[in-house]
Amino acid sequence: MKKPDNVADSPNILPYGSNVGAPSIIVDNIDAWKQIRVNKVNKQFQLKFDELKEEYQKLIDEYNWNDLVYQSKFSFEPVFGECYHLYCGEDDKVFLSLINPNEWNKQYIGSFKYNYDNKWIKTEWNY
Secondary structure, eight states: OOOTTTTOSSSGGGGGGOOOOOOOOOOOOHHHHHHHHHHHHHHHHHHHHHHHHHHHHHHHHHHHHHHHHHSBBBOSSOTTTOOOEEEHHHTTEEESSSSSSGGGGGGGEEEEEEOSSEEEOOOEHHH
16 A cells, blocks of 8 residues: 655654644754854954964064174174174174173164074163
């Protein structure tokens, strides 16, 4: 005997209604839930992006200072851990010196410590 198309074999085990009198299936509105999660994730991405951007800017600054010091004129071999001072001379050429900024009247650019990995680390000079 052939059954009609709208009759199920075992309607009591179906996860949905199988006849006209069954309760309708209503999908919950999860837009608010999604929006809250999207905002949280976007905030996390923005924080990570800002952190990477700040780290990148520090790296660029470190590179520029190192380039300036290595391009400057100096006639000595720097010692690891020592502090050196960068000046601009009368001829507008940059030079590195051991002399402290308060010991003479030259245009002071900055103080740098020579690091073990051959980097020049900008430091603050306390007069």
